[in-house]
Amino acid sequence: MQKNAVSSSEHSKVLTLDTMNPNIRTMEYAVRGAIPIRAEELTAQLKAQPDSLLFKKVTPCNIGNPQQLQQKPLTFLRQVSALIEYTDLLEPPLIETTQKLFPEDAIARAKRNLSFVNNAAGAYTQSLGIPEIRQNVAQFIEQRDGYPADPNNICLTTGASGAVERVLDMLISSPNVGIMIPIPQYPLYTATLAHLNAHAVPYYLQEEKDWQLSIPDLQRSLAEARARGIDVRAMAVINPGNPTGGCLLESNIVDIVQFCEQERLVILADEVYQTNIYTETNPFVSFKKVVSKLGSQVELFSFHSISKGMVGECGRRGGYYEAVNIDEQIMGQLLKLASVGLCPNVQGQMAVDIMVNPPQPGDASYELYRREMDDIHQSMKRRAKKLAAAFNLLPNMSCNDTQGAMYLFPRVVLPQAFVDEAKALGQEPDALYCMQMLESTGISVVPGSGFGQVPGTFHFRSTFLPPEELFDEFIAGFKSFHIALIDRYSKA
Amino acid sequence: MQKNAVSSSEHSKVLTLDTMNPNIRTMEYAVRGAIPIRAEELTAQLKAQPDSLLFKKVTPCNIGNPQQLQQKPLTFLRQVSALIEYTDLLEPPLIETTQKLFPEDAIARAKRNLSFVNNAAGAYTQSLGIPEIRQNVAQFIEQRDGYPADPNNICLTTGASGAVERVLDMLISSPNVGIMIPIPQYPLYTATLAHLNAHAVPYYLQEEKDWQLSIPDLQRSLAEARARGIDVRAMAVINPGNPTGGCLLESNIVDIVQFCEQERLVILADEVYQTNIYTETNPFVSFKKVVSKLGSQVELFSFHSISKGMVGECGRRGGYYEAVNIDEQIMGQLLKLASVGLCPNVQGQMAVDIMVNPPQPGDASYELYRREMDDIHQSMKRRAKKLAAAFNLLPNMSCNDTQGAMYLFPRVVLPQAFVDEAKALGQEPDALYCMQMLESTGISVVPGSGFGQVPGTFHFRSTFLPPEELFDEFIAGFKSFHIALIDRYSKA
Structure with a gap:
């Protein structure tokens, strides 16, 4: 082994916080910031020790990531994708068996889309796309x-x-x-x-x-x-x-x-x-x-x-x-x-x-595709309305009815004692609120300060994506945390 | 319809070559530069009018894109990918039929990899990866x-x-x-x-x-x-x-x-x-x-x-x-x-x-995976050596034997008359050489000036990825173009 010019203990790093691109250093991205990182730690802890926390599971409402919360993918989309992956399924001798597993329009669509790339889905395409x-x-x-x-x-x-x-x-x-x-x-x-x-x-x-x-x-x-x-x-x-x-x-x-x-x-x-x-x-x-x-x-x-x-x-x-x-x-x-x-x-x-360019009326997959889309849409709408209504029933909280997207952004009137405590800790009050929510309920949301808000107001962003059968439990978690916090600090 | 504040003819653009990020403007990227763009035009022309050019097809050797040139994907990789896409295949009632189409280790691998993401391959993963x-x-x-x-x-x-x-x-x-x-x-x-x-x-x-x-x-x-x-x-x-x-x-x-x-x-x-x-x-x-x-x-x-x-x-x-x-x-x-x-x-x-983490000895797919890998590897090696040998037989051309990667980078000694002609046209001599090669043979390569080279030397980069059964024809195209060019300009 050759001798190093500089011994390990002497070697200071070339790339450090001081030397790195300062524009990256100052950049912030709350959607995957401190709270989601803590949520990942808690998830790992629950995996190792299921009973070690006040809650049984972490509920990630910090990001619009519906399939993470059990939303099923669209069947037609996944069928076509699978056939594009493994093209042997489209040729003899496998095609006969494939026809038992896949509807004819998924097979036709996979063939058509493969023809766009000369059957080479593993090649670079044009840079602007196919x-x-x-x-x-x-x-x-x-x-x-x-x-x-x-x-x-x-x-x-x-x-x-x-x-x-x-x-x-x-x-x-x-x-x-x-x-x-x-x-x-x-x-x-x-x-x-x-x-x-x-x-x-x-x-x-x-x-x-x-x-x-x-x-x-x-x-x-x-x-x-x-x-x-x-x-x-x-x-x-x-x-x-x-x-x-x-x-x-x-x-x-x-x-x-x-x-x-x-x-x-x-x-x-x-x-x-x-x-x-x-x-x-x-x-x-x-x-x-x-x-x-x-x-x-x-x-x-x-x-x-x-x-x-x-x-x-x-x-x-x-x-x-x-x-x-x-x-x-x-x-x-x-x-x-x-x-x-x-x-x-x-x-x-x-x-x-x-x-x-989804399946059209008359296509084998049309009804299923339509129904899956409608079911997801109606369910999102129900959950959005339910969550907004729940927020609006809580003290010190108000929320616009949702019109679109995957989020609600309720306003929280935080007791002055809580705001003072956060400031004493050097934290944004809504960030502290969200971190405490995570630690006591497992619900992960993003503080309004991560998005910007009118100074002196506090908000958080929550998705309404937890599965419908768990939605009441999810709302109950919010509610008990919020009421206890408001109660505790209003008395203070 | 409301009246516009500024009429169309008066409206000058906000975002122009003069106002845009100058660092992007000065950036160059030859691998997808003028020659591949012209190659795409020629491909489209041949699609519309198959007999309108001196050649029947464009041979894209400008980029290491093997599946574009008929390299088959690895079967196991695509089988697992297909099963990850359409997870219904892994459950009753479809699983029985799936077992007729897919080897058991592909099914097991898909299940295992899906377990890494709680069966939600459609969700965002951790930002650093699973x-x-x-x-x-x-x-x-x-x-x-x-x-x-x-x-x-x-x-x-x-x-x-x-x-x-x-x-x-x-x-x-x-x-x-x-x-x-x-x-x-x-x-x-x-x-x-x-x-x-x-x-x-x-x-x-x-x-x-x-x-x-x-x-x-x-x-x-x-x-x-x-x-x-x-x-x-x-x-x-x-x-x-x-x-x-x-x-x-x-x-x-x-x-x-x-x-x-x-x-x-x-x-x-x-x-x-x-x-x-x-x-x-x-x-x-x-x-x-x-x-x-x-x-x-x-x-x-x-x-x-x-x-x-x-x-x-x-x-x-x-x-x-x-x-x-x-x-x-x-x-x-x-x-x-x-x-x-x-x-x-x-x-x-x-x-x-x-x-x-490919299939291991004893796995159902091991032999096939090994053979596919070896076949591709041996074929690449044969084609690399064949192309280097062909280049080294040509006048005014020399080429190092390939040791790795997907490319050869032969040196071309261009006749002074050709260099002068290129300079008169305001072009890099090797860029003109490659463009003429494309126009007369359909072979698309990248000039050495796109990669940098010792001043006064000229090169081009070619992949050796055209399919083996077409390789002699591909080499013949190079050869006749190069010899004709050297001949023409050496006499001039």
Whole structure:
């Protein structure tokens, strides 16, 4: 063995907190932050010692991850995926047996989708995604909105997160650039802006108006940022809202589009929850539809995903964005950027195809697919309403009725004694509240401070995804924790 | 319809080449650059008009994408993947029929791997990847190297590209940071460094010494960069080499590790071709093994992938990195960075598991798996040797025998008249050579200028992946193109 130039004890690290990329160091991402990490520890503890805690299981409501909580995948999607994996099933001698296990339309769909890639699902695809699937996405958008969509404007991606990061990356040319983001917001936006060293320019969602946007507040926010010399270039909108569960009215979207066009802002429309809609009054309307209807020239990126909706294929990592009114040369730059990452994973692309082009009436799988979608949708709606109602019955808590997405974002009025205690511990009061909830009930939610909120108010985000048969127990857990805490600190 | 604030004709774009992130604009990525884009156009043209060109099909040798060129996927990997997709196959009433289609070890493996995720392959996993699979990766590394590996140091990723980007991103804290990269190199490195606005500090691989590294050249390169004030922090090594096909000797790796330790450089070891080895003289030796053997404290990231080797699952996007001797707080920052992207796709993770933990002697699938692996390996070796021999028989061309990877990187001595013509056209001579090759033969390769080369020399990178039964025809295409070109321009 050769002698080292520097002995182990002397060797200080090259890569440390002090030397690393400072933009990554300052980045925060609460959805998978301290509370979920503690939740993982508790899960491991319960696995080793089932009776060692006040509760029997951890209930992860910190993230919209429905199959983690026993939501069943869509049968047709998984049948087609299985056949794409093991193509011997589609050929003699296995095909005869395969026909006993799989419906004919799943077999036909697998064959068709394999033909898109010359039967090589294990090869890199085009970097923007398989052309036929981009075509199908465009048709889906046309049918949804009633306005044309161009497959050349569609790019398949590794979930919506990677797509949002890529577009923000294109937009941010210097640390002086700012992007308007909602408060509260999904922390992908603040995390990515911190990472890319750009300004997050916050605007507030109006809690008292079901989280609709206020144009005067947008104007105020933009004017303040521009007065500080920030080059504000784009505005992110999450609709249906994450973490709020609100769904924007068409009239509100019209106002936002006109505001962005006037103010020369690119619109980033995060529309991954577009099918998670629970009211008649606030149907989903896409930004693309409004832009088309207005004949607006505003530049728009719209994001969609297979992780949400009733598809809920989070682990597969699939999605797309549509680029509308984007400069032709920028489209070329986006292609180049996509090409360095080679391509989005093929099974994610195939699932996008099924999401946008599901079985049709007359197909063997149509009834089952429809029923599975409806069952999931109706169940989500019931659970959302039930949880909101439960929150609204609690003291020191109020919650807007959910309109969409997978979340509720109740407001909690924390007793001053609790707030003081948190501050003494150097913690955000809502973070302490959520950590105590986890430690005493096993329920893992995300504090409002992880999303941003009006100063002095406290919230948390909870999914309503625990399985329906366990839902009452889940609500009881919330309730007893909350009442005991309010009680204890109100007396204090 | 409401009136727009700005009419269409007046609306200039917000996001343009002038306003976009300039680091993305300057980035280049030749592997999917002008030549492969033209190759896609020609493919589309042949689909529409099969007889409209001088050749009947496009042969994509620009990228290591074996299944695109008819390499069959590993049966066991695809069987397990199919069962993970459609879990009804594993339960009554379907399981009885499933047993007729799938071997028992594939069924057992699917069940076992599903148990890692509580049967929810559609859920997000832990951001670093499924813990049991990280454990299996650690065992694989221990068996490969004979030194311990810690599962806490393993992070599953979306292919190796995303992993390399993530680690470079951590390392680059300012535009003054430099990373040593080989020349020629896989352009992921120059592209990512341009994107992250850091210095690429080039060192040369020695073509005349089978592409081994020269320590004096490393010292020269580092000294020059440091003299210019560049904060050189890390050194990337690609072994086996891309685009060169060289494989480093253990003695060379020992020297490199000691150089990096002395000079306080983090090592980035891109080892994705570690099983693509074609000679007895240059077996693959991992950097991790050498670091362990030396008892070195040098910081090391080692990258591996399911896209290469005999697995060749490019479209699936799976891989991992091992972090060795990395500061504990940096490990936390890497976890946070991973968490913003939620998790690598589950089917990619499952394929990593099969790659590192294949069927064992006595398992039902062992013989088939072994045979498929061997057949692919032997065929790659035959094709590599055949292509190198063919290149070496051509005038004005010389090529090192391949030792590993999926590529040859022959040197072409281009006639001065051709070089002059290219310069008059404002093109790199080897880029013009490759474009003419594509237009006249349908063979798509990447010019040496896309990887970097000693000034005044010209090369191209070609895979040797066309199917064996078409290989003579493929070589004949190269040959007639090259001889005609040399002939024409030597006379000129």
